[in-house]
Amino acid sequence: MWAGEPQESSHGATQVPVVHSVGFGYEDVPSWQAAATGETTGHIYSRNTNPTVEVFEEKLRVLEGAEAATSAATGMAAISAVLHGLLEPTNRVVSVKDTYGGTSVLFAEFLPRLGIEVDLVDTDDGDAIIDSIERGCDLLYLETPTNPTLKVLDLERLIAAGKDHGAVTVVDNTFATPVNQNPIALGADLVVHSATKYLGGHGDALGGVVAGRADLIDTVYHYREINGAAMSPMAAYLLLRGMKTLFLRVEQQASNAMTVARFLEQHPKVTQVNYPGLPSHAGHEIARRQMRGFGGMLSFSVEGGYDAVKRVIPQLQWAHRAANLGAVETTVGPPATTSHVECSADERAALGIPEALIRYSTGIEHVDDLVADLDQALEAI
Numbered sequence: 001m002w003a004g005e006p007q008e009s010s011h012g013a014t015q016v017p018v019v020h021s022v023g024f025g026y027e028d029v030p031s032w033q034a035a036a037t038g039e040t041t042g043h044i045y046s047r048n049t050n051p052t053v054e055v056f057e058e059k060l061r062v063l064e065g066a067e068a069a070t071s072a073a074t075g076m077a078a079i080s081a082v083l084h085g086l087l088e089p090t091n092r093v094v095s096v097k098d099t100y101g102g103t104s105v106l107f108a109e110f111l112p113r114l115g116i117e118v119d120l121v122d123t124d125d126g127d128a129i130i131d132s133i134e135r136g137c138d139l140l141y142l143e144t145p146t147n148p149t150l151k152v153l154d155l156e157r158l159i160a161a162g163k164d165h166g167a168v169t170v171v172d173n174t175f176a177t178p179v180n181q182n183p184i185a186l187g188a189d190l191v192v193h194s195a196t197k198y199l200g201g202h203g204d205a206l207g208g209v210v211a212g213r214a215d216l217i218d219t220v221y222h223y224r225e226i227n228g229a230a231m232s233p234m235a236a237y238l239l240l241r242g243m244k245t246l247f248l249r250v251e252q253q254a255s256n257a258m259t260v261a262r263f264l265e266q267h268p269k270v271t272q273v274n275y276p277g278l279p280s281h282a283g284h285e286i287a288r289r290q291m292r293g294f295g296g297m298l299s300f301s302v303e304g305g306y307d308a309v310k311r312v313i314p315q316l317q318w319a320h321r322a323a324n325l326g327a328v329e330t331t332v333g334p335p336a337t338t339s340h341v342e343c344s345a346d347e348r349a350a351l352g353i354p355e356a357l358i359r360y361s362t363g364i365e366h367v368d369d370l371v372a373d374l375d376q377a378l379e380a381i
């Protein structure tokens, strides 16, 4: 909770001040120049660095056990900075079909345009991922658990294979959060987060962060400072405020999600429940090994396809019907309007996302209320 917070502050303020200033002034040119060239510490311009944003980066660096961290305006800006900062034409990327919708658009549309080859392998097939790595891999990009089907990748095994072939290894840790999973401890070079989700936790601030090897963070930061998608000081403040309760929230969300998943699993109108905490989940054993908890995200399929999805969702009283996730309130939606809004129906089908699927981001409400709410909503089928 205290991680990254400065020891000293002006006026003895106990909370991190929001420094809205765009520029930072110096008395003379030599001291200004020393700060500008990095010889001394000091801020120059808030697109590059900002005191409030820096505290957020430091908190995340500590939580992920990383050498360095840098931030961006959104999760997608952070992911774009990693991919555009580190890759060049003729490079080959290996990833999986189940990455976040926006990330999969980078892989399918924007990177190939730059002459970067991307192989998206079946997420369930660890051997096929390793086969692809062996055909050449400059960057291995993983995400686990995945959005929205909650598949679990064996990070230690895949990262080791990537490193054997000289790849930079990157893990999107948004769903797990640093509370439940630390990919760097499992060998990853870089970890990315959409801070918009669990880190902030209140659905009121956009942000992204990258943590990991200092030499790689330098390169990613350099791209991001020029690309210009910087985190705003106000967003950094809201994210810092949210992160004070990160552990409490994530523990409550995981405990609620487990109860909800067990309830859904025995419900006659529910055909499939995806939650890594369920012993029936295909990735349960791997999740137990590499995660400290199973998180608050789950998804389930209902009898009757997309028509049934459209009937159930409006009946829910204790859930926002919104694209966000990871907030203290429960949020619900179909992939077509949430995780994979950027994809066409054909693309979703190709990614193996069923049209009967409902994504459920469990909040911190009383779990009895959530179960009762789902129970009455499922009667609409």
Ligand SMILES: *Cc1c(COP(=O)(O)O)cnc(C)c1O
Pocket (backbone or CB within 6 Å): 074, 075, 076, 077, 100, 102, 143, 147, 172, 174, 175, 193, 194, 195, 196, 197, 206, 207, 208
């Ligand atoms: C939301 C999300 C992103 C993108 O983050 P934004 O802050 O919306 O840009 C990336 N990865 C995952 C897993 C996400 O859930």
